[in-house]
Amino acid sequence: MIRVDEKGFYGKFGGAYIPEMLHPNIEELKDNYEQIIATEEFQDQFRSLLKDYVGRPTPLYFASRLSEKYAAKIYLKREDLCHTGAHKVNNTIGQIILAKKLGKKRIIAETGAGQHGVATATVCALMGMDCTVYMGELDIQRQRPNVERMKILGATVVPATSGSKTLKDATNEAMRQWINNPVDTHYIIGSVVGPHPYPEMVARFQSVISEEIKSQLLEKEGRENPDLVIACVGGGSNAAGAFYHYYNTPEVRLIAAEAAGLGVSSGKSAATTALGTMGILHGSKTLLMQTDDGQVVEPHSISAGLDYPGIGPVHAHLFDSGRGEFVAVEDEDAMKAGIELSRLEGIIPAIESAHAFHALNMISFKKDDVIVINLSGRGDKDLDTYIKWGGY
Amino acid sequence: MNRIHTLFNKKKDRVLSIYFTAGFPRLEDTLSIMEAIESAGADIIEIGVPYSDPIADGPTIQDSNQIALENGMSLKKLFSQLEGFRDKVQLPVVLMGYLNPIIQYGMEDFCAKCESLGIDGLILPDLPMQQYLDEFKGIFEKHGLSNTFLISPQTSESRIREIDQHSDGFIYMVSSHSITGAKSGISEEQIAYFQRVKEMKLKNPRLIGFGISDADSFQTASEYSNGAIIGSAFIKILKESKNLKTDIKKYIQSVIQ
Numbered sequence: 001m002i003r004v005d006e007k008g009f010y011g012k013f014g015g016a017y018i019p020e021m022l023h024p025n026i027e028e029l030k031d032n033y034e035q036i037i038a039t040e041e042f043q044d045q046f047r048s049l050l051k052d053y054v055g056r057p058t059p060l061y062f063a064s065r066l067s068e069k070y071a072a073k074i075y076l077k078r079e080d081l082c083h084t085g086a087h088k089v090n091n092t093i094g095q096i097i098l099a100k101k102l103g104k105k106r107i108i109a110e111t112g113a114g115q116h117g118v119a120t121a122t123v124c125a126l127m128g129m130d131c132t133v134y135m136g137e138l139d140i141q142r143q144r145p146n147v148e149r150m151k152i153l154g155a156t157v158v159p160a161t162s163g164s165k166t167l168k169d170a171t172n173e174a175m176r177q178w179i180n181n182p183v184d185t186h187y188i189i190g191s192v193v194g195p196h197p198y199p200e201m202v203a204r205f206q207s208v209i210s211e212e213i214k215s216q217l218l219e220k221e222g223r224e225n226p227d228l229v230i231a232c233v234g235g236g237s238n239a240a241g242a243f244y245h246y247y248n249t250p251e252v253r254l255i256a257a258e259a260a261g262l263g264v265s266s267g268k269s270a271a272t273t274a275l276g277t278m279g280i281l282h283g284s285k286t287l288l289m290q291t292d293d294g295q296v297v298e299p300h301s302i303s304a305g306l307d308y309p310g311i312g313p314v315h316a317h318l319f320d321s322g323r324g325e326f327v328a329v330e331d332e333d334a335m336k337a338g339i340e341l342s343r344l345e346g347i348i349p350a351i352e353s354a355h356a357f358h359a360l361n362m363i364s365f366k367k368d369d370v371i372v373i374n375l376s377g378r379g380d381k382d383l384d385t386y387i388k389w390g391g392y
Numbered sequence: 393m394n395r396i397h398t399l400f401n402k403k404k405d406r407v408l409s410i411y412f413t414a415g416f417p418r419l420e421d422t423l424s425i426m427e428a429i430e431s432a433g434a435d436i437i438e439i440g441v442p443y444s445d446p447i448a449d450g451p452t453i454q455d456s457n458q459i460a461l462e463n464g465m466s467l468k469k470l471f472s473q474l475e476g477f478r479d480k481v482q483l484p485v486v487l488m489g490y491l492n493p494i495i496q497y498g499m500e501d502f503c504a505k506c507e508s509l510g511i512d513g514l515i516l517p518d519l520p521m522q523q524y525l526d527e528f529k530g531i532f533e534k535h536g537l538s539n540t541f542l543i544s545p546q547t548s549e550s551r552i553r554e555i556d557q558h559s560d561g562f563i564y565m566v567s568s569h570s571i572t573g574a575k576s577g578i579s580e581e582q583i584a585y586f587q588r589v590k591e592m593k594l595k596n597p598r599l600i601g602f603g604i605s606d607a608d609s610f611q612t613a614s615e616y617s618n619g620a621i622i623g624s625a626f627i628k629i630l631k632e633s634k635n636l637k638t639d640i641k642k643y644i645q646s647v648i649q
């Protein structure tokens with residue numbers, strides 16, 4: 001069974017390893033979130049915003065030319081068509097309503113690719129809340145359009161200048177700022193990472209993805225269950241959403257594509273399950289890239305959203321228990337897969353999502369298997385990287 | 393009974409604990425900094441084990457952690473430097489560190505090593521009370537190590553009581569809503585919190601830390617507790633110092649007066 005226990009563990013992974021200063025915040029969240037999201041009032045507001053504001057349900061699109069090439073029935077779950085361009089907004093809508101109910105006045109968030117930052121800035125504008133987003137200095141350079149979007153939306157973007165100057169450091173900074181402002185501030189974490197209850201809470205908000213896949217596939221194929229679901233994993237929120245309602249359906253294979261960067265053994269990689277060992281990062285016990293001395297290793301990926309040395313505890317458990325199959329996709333192959341999708345289907349994917357598409361070349365499946373690939377985001381933010389890489 | 397208990401049995405007020413990051417400013421400074429802290433008249437030495445991702449620390453201590461790691465500090469290295477330190481240093485010594493490097497070393501081995509070296513206590517800011525009770529309390533006790541928990545202005549009265557129940561040595565009162573080194577000066581609001589906790593008449597002594605930097609703030613903290621912990625302000629002294637021994641002495645004596 002893939003399920004969180006009452007202490008916040010998925011098997012050996014999870015928990016809430018946080019400084020005492022954050023204890024009241026985490027308790028407040030833990031004690032209230034399930035009850036709040038179970039209310040009709042919350043559900044009505046959440047569902048109606050997902051429908052009319054985000055544009056859900058997102059289509060489940062049969063990709064015929066891609067299917068032909070790989071001799072399978074490939075469907076794309078079009079999270080790239082969500083308002084703001086990625087799945088991240090499903091979670092920020094849920095958390096902002098929750099924050100309001102908890103009486104919070106300010107929102108802070110971390111961001112890697114800037115998609116979560118944009119999704120947070122967006123819902124803060126929508127709800128009239130003050131918003132500060134922490135972003136690694138390196139990511140500010142490579143995801144410039146998203147930085148501008150956050151500013152237009154009225155958010156303050158603060159560079160994180162320590163360590164590798166990427167997502168891990170932005171998360172450190174957001175946690176520090178939450179310690180500094182514990183009373184009126186809610187921290188909207190952008191993936192299924194962090195101390196309990198964040199991983200499960202974020203997964204629940206994202207689980208709308210697999211909820212929709214089930215009914216859409218039933219309509220198109222006469223069955224709720226595909227043979228495979230493929231998603232990229234940074235922290236793991238789009239994957240958790242796409243897998244959620246299939247966790248305990250063993251006949252559905254769950255494929256997670258991590259970022260191998262320049263190669264798993266190159267020293268410049270973010271392939272956490274391939275390289276990681278059990279450790280504690282950002283408040284949860286999980287798999288983590290680290291030295292023998294327990295120092296966190298600086299990751300590398302061409303995609304800012306996957307450039308993270310850890311993985312959500314639920315994914316550590318999927319890996320450890322064998323329920324999930326993990327592949328590590330190199331920068332170069334992800335870029336090629338992104339171009340392939342652009343040319344075959346007329347869809348430019350986010351470079352994060354492109355990792356999931358290359359997985360088609362790394363796993364075996366049967367002819368005519370039904371495969372759902374979670375297309376977590378669109379490539380608009382990545383044009384610079386595509387152009388530099390391909391010389392277009 | 394370890395050196396922390398002995399200290400608080402004798403001395404009930406104006407206890408001064410000094411924090412520094414092992415491996416900063418230079419890799420091999422550890423022992424000479426400890427000796428200088430002792431001879432300057434402080435009461436407790438708190439050695440920080442550097443970590444790549446110190447989420448409860450502000451820029452000053454983030455910096456000292458990073459430089460220490462670049463200098464080559466590690467837990468193993470620190471333990472080798474501390475071999476035989478009890479011949480030279482008598483003060484209670486507490487290790488402060490984030491959980492991950494310690495878990496990689498192995499909690500049981502770590503605590504056994506601390507005991508054999510003559511370390512008296514631990515402060516692990518990201519080890520919550522429940523996890524401590526579930527997983528580690530027995531190990532700490534077996535090796536005679538005091539465990540210090542943090543409390544903050546947000547900590548509820550019932551939780552403070554619980555923490556007091558499970559603490560042994562002293563309680564670390566974080567002075568405000570903040571990471572280390574973030575604020576200076578002590579506000580009315582902080583005083584009210586100090587007073588509120590003082591009136592709870594806890595069984596453990598309390599030391600106030602975060603934002604304590606000079607004779608004034610040390611004095612104020614001492615009026616409401618058993619003393620204070622200085623970290624960031626001391627790291628700044630080390631960073632600027634051309635002569636560690638003299639500057640440490642000068643600084644600590646200026647605080648104690």
Ligand SMILES: Cc1ncc(COP(=O)(O)O)c(C=O)c1O
Pocket residue numbers: 086087112113114115116190191192232233234235236237238239304305306350352353376377378
């Ligand atoms: C389009 C897209 N996909 C995937 C991710 C990775 O996040 P997660 O693993 O939480 O889905 C990001 C993160 O920024 C993203 O922008």
